[in-house]
Amino acid sequence: xxxxxxxxxxxxxxxxxxxxxxxxxxxxxxxxxxxxxxxxxxxxxxxxxxxxxxxxxxxxxxxxxxxxxxxxxxxxxxxxxxxxxxxxxxxxxxxxxxxxxxxxxxxxxxxxxxxxxxxxxxxxxxxxxxxxxxxxxxxxxxxxxxxxxxxxxxxxxxxxxxxxxxxxxxxxxxxxxxxxxxxxxxxxxxxxxxxxxxxxxxxxxxxxxxxxxxxxxxxxxxxxxxxxxxxxxxxxxxxxxxxxxxxxxxxxxxxxxxxxxxxxxxxxxxxxxxxxxxxxxxxxxxxxxxxxxxxxxxxxxxxxxxxxxxxxxxxxxxxxxxxxxxxxxxxxxxxxxxxxxxxxxxxxxxxxxxxxxxxxxxxxxxxxxxxxxxxxxxxxxxxxxxxxxxxxxxxxxxxxxxxxxxxxxxxxxxxxxxxxxxxxxxxxxxxxxxxxxxxxxxxxxxxxxxxxxxxxxxxxxxxxxxxxxxxxxxxxxxxxxxxxxxxxxxxxxxxxxxxxxxxxxxxxxxxxxxxxxxxxxxxxxxxxxxxxxxxxxxxxxxxxxxxxxxxxxxxxxxxxxxxxxxxxxxxxxxxxxxxxxxxxxxxxxxxxxxxxxxxxxxxxxxxxxxxx
Amino acid sequence: xxxxxxxxxxxxxxxxxxxxxxxxxxxxxxxxxxxxxxxxxxxxxxxxxxxxxxxxxxxxxxxxxxxxxxxxxxxxxxxxxxxxxxxxxxxxxxxxxxxxxxxxxxxxxxxxxxxxxxxxxxxxxxxxxxxxxxxxxxxxxxxxxxxxxxxxxxxxxxxxxxxxxxxxxxxxxxxxxxxxxxxxxxxxxxxxxxxxxxxxxxxxxxxxxxxxxxxxxxxxxxxxxxxxxxxxxxxxxxxxxxxxxxxxxxx
Numbered sequence: 001x002x003x004x005x006x007x008x009x010x011x012x013x014x015x016x017x018x019x020x021x022x023x024x025x026x027x028x029x030x031x032x033x034x035x036x037x038x039x040x041x042x043x044x045x046x047x048x049x050x051x052x053x054x055x056x057x058x059x060x061x062x063x064x065x066x067x068x069x070x071x072x073x074x075x076x077x078x079x080x081x082x083x084x085x086x087x088x089x090x091x092x093x094x095x096x097x098x099x100x101x102x103x104x105x106x107x108x109x110x111x112x113x114x115x116x117x118x119x120x121x122x123x124x125x126x127x128x129x130x131x132x133x134x135x136x137x138x139x140x141x142x143x144x145x146x147x148x149x150x151x152x153x154x155x156x157x158x159x160x161x162x163x164x165x166x167x168x169x170x171x172x173x174x175x176x177x178x179x180x181x182x183x184x185x186x187x188x189x190x191x192x193x194x195x196x197x198x199x200x201x202x203x204x205x206x207x208x209x210x211x212x213x214x215x216x217x218x219x220x221x222x223x224x225x226x227x228x229x230x231x232x233x234x235x236x237x238x239x240x241x242x243x244x245x246x247x248x249x250x251x252x253x254x255x256x257x258x259x260x261x262x263x264x265x266x267x268x269x270x271x272x273x274x275x276x277x278x279x280x281x282x283x284x285x286x287x288x289x290x291x292x293x294x295x296x297x298x299x300x301x302x303x304x305x306x307x308x309x310x311x312x313x314x315x316x317x318x319x320x321x322x323x324x325x326x327x328x329x330x331x332x333x334x335x336x337x338x339x340x341x342x343x344x345x346x347x348x349x350x351x352x353x354x355x356x357x358x359x360x361x362x363x364x365x366x367x368x369x370x371x372x373x374x375x376x377x378x379x380x381x382x383x384x385x386x387x388x389x390x391x392x393x394x395x396x397x398x399x400x401x402x403x404x405x406x407x408x409x410x411x412x413x414x415x416x417x418x419x420x421x422x423x424x425x426x427x428x429x430x431x432x433x434x435x436x437x438x439x440x441x442x443x444x445x446x447x448x449x450x451x452x453x454x455x456x457x458x459x460x461x462x463x464x465x466x467x468x469x470x471x472x473x474x475x476x477x478x479x480x481x482x483x484x485x486x487x488x489x490x491x492x493x494x495x496x497x498x499x500x501x502x503x504x505x506x507x508x509x510x511x512x513x514x515x516x517x518x519x520x521x522x523x524x525x526x527x528x529x530x531x532x533x534x535x536x537x538x539x540x541x542x543x544x545x546x547x548x549x550x551x552x553x554x555x556x557x558x559x560x561x562x563x564x565x566x567x568x569x570x571x572x573x574x575x576x577x578x579x580x581x582x583x584x585x586x587x588x589x590x591x592x593x594x595x596x597x598x599x600x601x602x603x604x605x606x607x608x609x610x611x612x
Numbered sequence: 613x614x615x616x617x618x619x620x621x622x623x624x625x626x627x628x629x630x631x632x633x634x635x636x637x638x639x640x641x642x643x644x645x646x647x648x649x650x651x652x653x654x655x656x657x658x659x660x661x662x663x664x665x666x667x668x669x670x671x672x673x674x675x676x677x678x679x680x681x682x683x684x685x686x687x688x689x690x691x692x693x694x695x696x697x698x699x700x701x702x703x704x705x706x707x708x709x710x711x712x713x714x715x716x717x718x719x720x721x722x723x724x725x726x727x728x729x730x731x732x733x734x735x736x737x738x739x740x741x742x743x744x745x746x747x748x749x750x751x752x753x754x755x756x757x758x759x760x761x762x763x764x765x766x767x768x769x770x771x772x773x774x775x776x777x778x779x780x781x782x783x784x785x786x787x788x789x790x791x792x793x794x795x796x797x798x799x800x801x802x803x804x805x806x807x808x809x810x811x812x813x814x815x816x817x818x819x820x821x822x823x824x825x826x827x828x829x830x831x832x833x834x835x836x837x838x839x840x841x842x843x844x845x846x847x848x849x850x851x852x853x854x855x856x857x858x859x860x861x862x863x
Contacts, residue, residue: 089821459673460644
């Protein structure tokens, strides 16, 4: 309607708000009613729970879809699965449905799991339970038969995997390359691997890489993950079966054509459709016989370095003065367990003072080997002039291809040292040098242990905050605040008394008036007493109302009292008192006795001061 | 009650307050002292019992936890040793012995994992970890006292110097309050646990049927972030999170 109006008139329009509100509310009510009714129906319906699998016979390479359907509700909690020790369980999500067929409503929720068998045999999947409104519902048990993968040779299969070990009889610390190869002739997706190496130090090699390999005349794509392993101890070590999970794309079921050598669907976008078959592949366990490093010819300084290495050294300056510094850089590089490169402490002699820097390590990981280099730097400060030599640096390692130890060393590097131009006899004592500047062997750590217990009785004071000490602490925190507030109050009052004249006058006016009343003698002349009383009350009123002088009339007093929030009764009483006493001062005869006059005055003051 | 009796009672109260720590110290020392010779005689089980009894009796002392950690280490119970070193470190944050032994004990575990997750605030309040809660409370007490004294002085002497002193002390007081509160939160709300079994699976949810995310080994230190039925959510400093049974963790 609004659109029509716009077209006709060419003006913008807006729907009437009331109508929109009614319409929206109506729709909302209908939707709410629909949900309430359907939910009520679902609750009222009998709940049934069933479990099913998509296949009851499978091999170790397959997975089975295990579904638990709860009918009669769409909001059941997740089911409690029975013990499934022989399977790996993968939750696959849940789905709910609601149907109305011929007026009958039905709803259900389905929980899906993938079961991946770990071993062969016949297994009974016990009842799964669902707890709905305190009542437990159970599924019927299901039997599954898990067999070995079919006896088809690998070469006739679409997908298979193998673990290839470069050397099954390596020495301790010799690099072994373990390559997991996944051969496939169909597209694979969602690849997951579980590879375990125990008894080795591992270094991931470059990759994964994809190759084309011919196996028994059949062309396969090969997905290869390589790991460099360094055996830690001699003896038999088993590399357990690696588990590879993947989805095999089966295009034939959808009638699509596929290029077998377009495994990741990089061709036509239509090739991305197809059914996914989940597969679990296992490699065969492989046992390695790790050889110990021979004792024969084992050099004195050997740090379990195994592989193939070279060593080089150079000086930053070959001509220096006494006290100057030249840097000796020693580089060890090669293939093998490069992380374990360790140089024996060079024999520096008495010619140099040496400062060793932190070594630098750089590793290069290739597709098949781990290589790298370690760079040691030493700052050499010659202590005497002449033709000196930076000593040769020795490195021992085990060459696994030769099966023997190899010793290599750098050349001793000549260094010409001239006498210093200044008196720069260095006598700096550093760790690793004695007081004479000669280098000494650094202290080497031989063992490690925990430090001893603490025994001093004084250290065993409880650090806990008990209830009592907690209260005291709280008081301690609040006390300064309280003291400050009190001090601040007193100080402010003092300041006000000092600077606020009105406050100062009114403060103590009552006491001063009482004092004066007490000083009056009842035996005095009543007229004199009346005069005194009039003066005392006027003075009191002048103080509390901050009026100047005492020559104020009763009318003025009345006016001021009215502004000062005094009640009509008080004002009346004050006025009468003042008028009466003015009269009495000049009366020819004495009226009331002086005691009564004094008492009246006290009573008036009490009244004005709001004293009980 | 006469004024004299009242004065006497007040005197006794303050004497009690002053002597209370000494009395507690005496009791603690007596409770613990037989354990140390037992430890030195390699009677670790007996020593551990005495230390544990003192702790159960309400004694909260870093040196006591440290000694108990050493005792468990000697008994071969690495998780309990690590746990007690952690408690000792809370109370003695600057003690090098505790730090060295904790580090050494962690190095003996398979994972060598100290999964205590540093709080974001720790990078701002960098000093918080260097003081224990008791020291934080003491600092707060003195700064609070100094601040109110400065306020009182400023009543009579309103000079720029007293204003600066008051502002500086106020800033310190706020920092001390935040630090103490944060440290208190760390000690009472943040829970640290140690893995007890040789190896455990850490799941994606509080159910054994959920996916195993990773595995941890005996002695690994983890932060406990959540609790659900008989499961704990644990976090590692490397942002790994997961669930494991409470029975797998000692707190």
